[in-house]
Amino acid sequence: MCTIVFDLDGTLIDTAPDLIHTLNLVLAQAGLPAIPYAEARNLIGGGAQVMIQRALAAEGREATDAEMGRLYDAFIGYYSEHIADRSRPFPGLNRALDDLCSAGYGLAVCTNKLEWLSLRLLKAVNLTQRFAAICGPDTFGVQKPDPEIFRQTVRRAGGEPSRAIMIGDSKTDIHTARAARVPVIAVDFGYTDVPISKLHPDRIISSFSELPAAISGLLDP
Secondary structure (H helix, E strand, O other): OOOOEEEEEEEEEEEEEEHHHHHHHHHHOOOOOOOHHHHHOOOOOOOOOHHHHHHHHHHHOOOHHHHHHHHHHHHHHHHHHHOOOOOEEEEOOOHHHHHHHHHOOOOEEEEOOHHHHHHHHHHHHOOOOOEEEEHHHHHHHOOOHHHHHHHHHHHHHOOOOOEEEEEEOOOHHHHHHHHOHHHEEEEEEOOOOOHHHOOOOOOEEEHHHHHHHHHHHHHHO
């Protein structure tokens, strides 16, 4: 069995509306200007703390550990209660997951979003039952691009790390796959500050309708 491992934000679900709203709310509380939506979209991908750090860096600011702690706590506190106000699965996802399940693939999620937040989000959009494992940086104590989180996610899903494929939207996902020595398919509708083609994934898809064929193409001898 091959295990298909998905990133979450910007790959499975368009979470940018809720993440960016939360970010700008927290920045406003700290007396900082809002980050424009198009710019903030590319800050997503490393987890909440990294998103805040990137936003501060964009304003030429650095926070002390105490300030970062307050910003992070405020972010998580608000976001956890509004995690799926506007976040929705990308078009065609459910059909693609149906096709992959029918073909006998195992499915898992490997994300830099905290596991409990990931579970809450996936439950809110009725996707939890689709995946044999849903793992974040708090699950194993490591985060992407460390390949160990990928390998442990695959094992938790009942698969073999050498028989897995990463599906993601950013350099973090591609670097994770390369470090784990597995193929990677990138979506071109996610969150990245670098054009996805310049990151040289094994395949690029523009719609989930293309995913089953892309996976088959990577597995064919």
